[in-house]
Amino acid sequence: xxxxxxxxxxxxxxxxxxxxxxxxxxxxxxxxxxxxxxxxxxxxxxxxxxxxxxxxxxxxxxxxxxxxxxxxxxxxxxxxxxxxxxxxxxxxxxxxxxxxxxxxxxxxxxxxxxxxxxxxxxxxxxxxxxxxxxxxxxxxxxxxxxxxxxxxxxxxxxxxxxxxxxxxxxxxxxxxxxxxxxxxxxxxxxxxxxxxxxxxxxxxxxxxxxxxxxxxxxxxxxxxxxxxxxxxxxxxxxxxxxxxxxxxxxxxxxxxxxxxxxxxxxxxxxxxxxxxxxxxxxxxxxxxxxxxxxxxxxxxxxxxxxxxxxxxxxxxxxxxxxxxxxxxxxxxxxxxxxxxxxxxxxxxxxx
Amino acid sequence: xxxxxxxxxxxxxxxxxxxxxxxxxxxxxxxxxxxxxxxxxxxxxxxxxxxxxxxxxxxxxxxxxxxxxxxxxxxxxxxxxxxxxxxxxxxxxxxxxxxxxxxxxxxxxxxxxxxxxxxxxxxxxxxxxxxxxxxxxxxxxxxxxxxxxxxxxxxxxxxxxxxxxxxxxxxxxxxxxxxxxxxxxxxxxxxxxxxxxxxxxxxxxxxxxxxxxxxxxxxxxxxxxxxxxxxxxxxxxxxxxxxxxxxxxxxxxxxxxxxxxxxxxxxxxxxxxxxxxxxxxxxxxxxxxxxxxxxxxxxxxxxxxxxxxxxxxxxxxxxxxxxxxxxxxxxxxxxxxxxxxxxxxxxxxxx
Numbered sequence: 001x002x003x004x005x006x007x008x009x010x011x012x013x014x015x016x017x018x019x020x021x022x023x024x025x026x027x028x029x030x031x032x033x034x035x036x037x038x039x040x041x042x043x044x045x046x047x048x049x050x051x052x053x054x055x056x057x058x059x060x061x062x063x064x065x066x067x068x069x070x071x072x073x074x075x076x077x078x079x080x081x082x083x084x085x086x087x088x089x090x091x092x093x094x095x096x097x098x099x100x101x102x103x104x105x106x107x108x109x110x111x112x113x114x115x116x117x118x119x120x121x122x123x124x125x126x127x128x129x130x131x132x133x134x135x136x137x138x139x140x141x142x143x144x145x146x147x148x149x150x151x152x153x154x155x156x157x158x159x160x161x162x163x164x165x166x167x168x169x170x171x172x173x174x175x176x177x178x179x180x181x182x183x184x185x186x187x188x189x190x191x192x193x194x195x196x197x198x199x200x201x202x203x204x205x206x207x208x209x210x211x212x213x214x215x216x217x218x219x220x221x222x223x224x225x226x227x228x229x230x231x232x233x234x235x236x237x238x239x240x241x242x243x244x245x246x247x248x249x250x251x252x253x254x255x256x257x258x259x260x261x262x263x264x265x266x267x268x269x270x271x272x273x274x275x276x277x278x279x280x281x282x283x284x285x286x287x288x289x290x291x292x293x294x295x296x297x298x299x300x301x302x303x304x305x306x307x308x309x310x311x312x313x314x315x316x317x318x319x320x321x322x323x324x325x326x327x328x329x330x331x332x333x334x335x336x337x338x339x340x341x342x343x344x345x346x347x348x349x350x351x
Numbered sequence: 352x353x354x355x356x357x358x359x360x361x362x363x364x365x366x367x368x369x370x371x372x373x374x375x376x377x378x379x380x381x382x383x384x385x386x387x388x389x390x391x392x393x394x395x396x397x398x399x400x401x402x403x404x405x406x407x408x409x410x411x412x413x414x415x416x417x418x419x420x421x422x423x424x425x426x427x428x429x430x431x432x433x434x435x436x437x438x439x440x441x442x443x444x445x446x447x448x449x450x451x452x453x454x455x456x457x458x459x460x461x462x463x464x465x466x467x468x469x470x471x472x473x474x475x476x477x478x479x480x481x482x483x484x485x486x487x488x489x490x491x492x493x494x495x496x497x498x499x500x501x502x503x504x505x506x507x508x509x510x511x512x513x514x515x516x517x518x519x520x521x522x523x524x525x526x527x528x529x530x531x532x533x534x535x536x537x538x539x540x541x542x543x544x545x546x547x548x549x550x551x552x553x554x555x556x557x558x559x560x561x562x563x564x565x566x567x568x569x570x571x572x573x574x575x576x577x578x579x580x581x582x583x584x585x586x587x588x589x590x591x592x593x594x595x596x597x598x599x600x601x602x603x604x605x606x607x608x609x610x611x612x613x614x615x616x617x618x619x620x621x622x623x624x625x626x627x628x629x630x631x632x633x634x635x636x637x638x639x640x641x642x643x644x645x646x647x648x649x650x651x652x653x654x655x656x657x658x659x660x661x662x663x664x665x666x667x668x669x670x671x672x673x674x675x676x677x678x679x680x681x682x683x684x685x686x687x688x689x690x691x692x693x694x695x696x697x698x699x700x701x702x
Contacts, residue, residue, distance in 0.1 A: 035518075036517060121452075121454075125517050125524065126517075128446075128482070128516075129517035131479070135486055139503055142503055148500050152499055155490060160487065162486070165483075170477075173470075173472050
């Protein structure tokens with residue numbers, strides 16, 4: 001299945017509030033300390049499988065950082081918004097624990113996945129526990145100086161994002177068995193599966209941060225900024241999964257072709273049946289395991305229809321749309337600069 | 352794994368507000384109508400696997416009914432509390448969808464389980480969607496005349512119950528591989544896995560229903576009522592799973608012995624090693640598949656240590672505790688009568 005895997009991404013998310021976010025996340029898990037917590041701490045990269053603390057953190061905390069950056073840009077107080085930022089990270093991680101089971105992935109961040117170590121039953125349940133903690137966490141906004149009414153709206157935005165995530169994941173799984181998936185189907189899917197949570201991250205930061213946003217205009221712009229950013233981010237991941245430099249991505253060239261992922265370049269090529277021999281393309285793509293020579297052949301076909309160029313143009317289009325939404329907020333350019341910087345970092349600095 | 356399966360239970364939950372609750376549940380799922388909704392409607396018993404409507408409803412809606420009965424007993428307005436009642440039913444059903452995957456159960460209510468029809472990946476995700484809908488649903492209290500502050504507390508109680516459920520499920524799964532589980536371990540497990548959600552159902556009904564409960568005394572009593580009721584209910588299910596009448600339970604005598612479930616009677620017998628030959632008991636119990644003659648032998652050992660009597664006494668003890676909590680609320684007996692009736696119905700009318 002398709003999901004932008006940050007660990008393999010050739011960018012660094014700046015260390016904004018890394019410590020504050022991590023402390024909030026750790027406290028949220030540790031305050032309900034039971035046997036299931038060990039699985040969660042392992043997944044988050046804070047402990048090894050035997051429960052020994054690890055010093056490095058593995059998560060880039062992209063969603064909480066986007067939330068806090070949006071809060072800062074709209075003039076909000078970071079401390080008050082930390083519970084929303086942490087809840088977003090828990091939602092992201094609950095979905096990773098479940099995705100790894102659904103995809104049968106044995107490793108994540110070069111470590112065994114939760115299900116690989118504890119079995120699928122315990123891993124499904126650990127994901128559910130993480131999901132529960134996310135919902136407990138977001139309600140803490142009310143004790144951090146956010147009004148009850150705003151806390152309720154924030155909880156609602158978070159739950160709606162979760163449902164979008166599930167709807168997108170349902171599409172993604174069902175696409176695996178379908179041979180008629182279009183590029184538009186794919187864009188609809190990643191809008192829900194990837195972009196909705198990034199959009200909710202930036203929208204929540206603005207909603208909780210902005211003192212004046214009576215008609216919801218600022219929140220809406222920040223939602224659309226995050227949504228476009230999410231689309232650009234996911235589509236760039238599709239490019240890197242096929243043509244990426246192994247030294248940067250940690251994955252060999254053609255990795256996603258070998259896994260037969262229905263990413264945007266592949267779906268685009270399938271639509272260009274007049275240019276390539278789509279019967280042959282489909283036939284190769286339908287094989288159970290792809291050989292190196294077949295991977296090369298598929299990439300050759302993608303190149304023939306300029307699938308890379310098409311996909312790169314989509315990244316640029318959505319990146320520009322994202323930046324245009326930011327500008328349309330009317331907020332001073334200096335305040336928006338960190339969000340522009342992170343946008344460039346996520347989608348590549350070369351344009 | 353152990354979980355009271357109401358479909359096989361020889362009792363009828365009265366049809367209190369069956370239509371109102373069902374309408375609320377259906378609206379909540381249908382308002383986010385996507386492809387994943389079909390799996391949820393199938394699971395709820397409203398549609399067959401091809402999406403055709405079914406006329407009968409299968410769920411007994413125990414948790415929402417307990418919630419509304421508690422609301423009524425404390426003088427609340429049923430209409431206002433319906434979103435909490437529906438959210439409880441969604442939480443229960445999300446856990447059933449995931450439990451069926453975790454237990455590898457192919458059937459529920461004599462129908463194929465969601466994972467059996469759509470595969471495990473889609474079923475994990477469908478459970479997650481149901482979980483998300485539960486959290487969206489509980490927030491609707493604020494639009495039904497409940498204050499923002501109370502809506503937030505209700506959402507918090509629900510999320511805490513979810514986390515308890517996961518902690519209990521973690522224990523239950525880990526007990527399968529352990530040979531040293533005690534009756535006390537078991538009681539701790541079912542307190543979280545079964546009793547916490549029933550307790551939250553009655554507590555939520557009282558919390559939202561009671562006009563005057565400034566120190567939380569009424570809510571607390573109702574929580575403990577539901578908790579004791581849940582313990583009695585689960586333990587009676589353990590008795591029925593071994594000694595139940597097939598005509599009533601739909602399961603053959605000894606069904607839970609055959610499945611080698613670590614239920615209370617079995618764990619009690621294991622603790623009575625001075626009376627039975629516990630080495631032989633453990634040896635038989637450790638076999639992969641139990642023959643009919645072995646099931647009879649195990650039941651004979653349980654009878655030798657009076658495990659049924661011990662377990663029945665636990666049911667009676669917790670039932671009496673439940674009723675004592677109700678009485679201690681100081682609410683008029685006439686108002687409590689429906690809750691007493693449902694308690695007798697759930698744990699057997701014979702005492």
